[in-house]
Amino acid sequence: MRISPTFGRNYRLKILRGTDGEVKLKGGYLEVGLSKKPKDGDIRNALVEWYEQHALERLIEKTKRYAGIMGVTPHLISVRDYKSRWGSCSSKGEISYNWRIIIAPHHIVDYVVVHELCHLKHPNHSPAYWKSVKREISDYEVCRRWLKEHGSSLVI
Secondary structure: OOEEEEOOEEEEEEEEEOOOOEEEEEOOEEEEEEOOOOOOOHHHHHHHHHHHHHHHHHHHHHHHHHHHHHOOOOOEEEEEOOOOOOEEEOOOOEEEEEHHHHHOOHHHHHHHHHHHHHOOOOOOOOHHHHHHHHHHOOOHHHHHHHHHHHHHHOOO
């Protein structure tokens, strides 16, 4: 059994006979159902698909909550597989997140959400932008540092 993290918590990985690629978070386990002997990448592919869907649901929820608090409205929220960024906010108000951020602790995820939402008011990293971030996440510098130090470990 392998350990798979979600929101900074570790879960044991359990491989079960069942529906191909079905993944459930149940009783402290991430369960992956496979109907046949897995080939290289089958388990990882099932987990990535689950993480992407789970990330989208949770990030939409967090983004809407913080957007209401901050008085902004993103036009679209999506997840992607970025190599070197945690999120992006387009000039059209479209926010996309790296699905891997879901592996980080809640507070770090909150920081990334606020970081992108602040770009709806400030499309840059000006002092006014960072003041907006600090209003919502007072220890944002700690979060930024955490991502720089631990971001490369957010993998499956």
